[in-house]
Amino acid sequence: MLLTLLDMGTMAMSMFPILQLPVLLVSLALLSPLSPAQGKGGFKCSAGISKHICLKDNYSKFELPKTEGVNMIYVSIDIDEVLRINDKDYSITFATYFNVEWVERRLFVDPEFAALHNSSKDQVLIPMNLEFVKDLWLPNIFIYNLKTYKVIDVLSKLAGLWIDTKKFVLYSQATHISFICPMSFDKFPLDQQRCMFRVGSYSYDSSKMIFITKKFGYSSKKSNSIALDYDITIEPLKDKDKVLDYGSLGNFSLSGFEMVLTRYVSTYIITYYLPSGLFVIVSWISFLIPMDVIPGRMALLVTLFLVLVNIFNTVTTNTPKAEGLTAIEAWMLACILFVFGALIEYAAILFKKQKYVSGQHRVNLKIVCKENYKYEVQEKSPANQAVTMQQLAEEYWRIDKFFLISFPI
Secondary structure, eight states, rough: OOOHHHHHHHHHHOOOOOOOOOOOHHHHHHHOOOOGGGGSSBBBBGGGGGEEEEEEEOOOTTTOOSSSSSSEEEEEEEEEEEEETTTTTTTTEEEEEEEEEEEOEEEEHHHHHHHHHHHHHHHHHEEOGGGGGSSSOOEEEETTTTEEEEEOOOSSEEEEEEEEOOOOOEEEHHHHHHHHEOOOTTTSSOOOOEEEEEESSSOOTTEEEEEEEEEESSSSSSOOSSSEEEEEEEEOOGGSSSEEEEEOOOOEEEEEEEEEEEOHHHIIIIIHHHHHHHHHHHHHHGGOOOOOOOOHHHHHHHHHHHHHHHHHHHHHHHHHHEEEEEEEEHHHHHHHHHHHHHHHHHHHHHEEEEEEEEEHHOOEEEOOOOEEEEEEEOOOOGGGOOOHHHHHHHHHHHHHHHHHTTTTO
């Protein structure tokens, strides 16, 4: 029959060249087989594509499995790795196997096939053709604060569909999920962040659909393999976080987990806190340097001041944005103020010394008229008003000693 059609097509093309292209297209359409999912009935039982498990002819993927009752949706989030925690855009990215399970009572399961697999005590999941998903009802999953959801591709999208003989459906995808976490960095780097990953229905409230967290956390290990800035602990959602009140739309059921992020402080202590603290202590040593050693004392304080300002600029560049000052910025400002205070104290001492020196060199002149002549007479300061340099040095040492004691306190 097929050869006869090809011969007729060849004869028509030879007789009518204008009809060559349409005839060729029709021939190709007749020869190309249809995929199972493109059949007239899809995966309906009448199509005969899937014999053991199929969809009844009156099945509609636009209707809930239970139109009158509550549909239970089980969510499993098997985290493989937390890939990135970005403090700049408040996002967390992790690789996970996102699994959704539910009971689809409208499926047809061949009784003999069910009896064969029900002999086992354990649940037996039968892998299905992924094209089956196109004809199957799927819950309208909504992930709150979602940024990106990317299904991993190799040769095709890494996803799978399994159905057991009790009509329990499991749909799984290997994904990279990024979600937004509202973080507060006022205590940075001593901060702790609590981020909720919540999954629910976009349109069905808890009277139609209830979400239950079946499994969450790392799938095959206890902690993260990639070195991040945080220690990660995964906890279940609190009861108050499992329900979302949307007013007139109703209460929506939620599932998921809470990720507790505790920042590692040791890096910041070694990089910022310890050096800046030592610089402040070194600035206190300047109080032991004699006041007359101006180049040494001034160079020490100015150098420490500029180094601390440079560290502060680095901190403000690398610190996440906060409403006010973060803890490390407040620490750096305090260190700068300590060194600046030592500079001001030394400047006050130098000013007082300069005032004394200029007073010693001041000449008091007095004009005296005698015998119709005017004379300029130099007056000396009284002996009891003269202050020796030794006394002045002792006074300056008392000032330095006072600040040396008061600054650490």
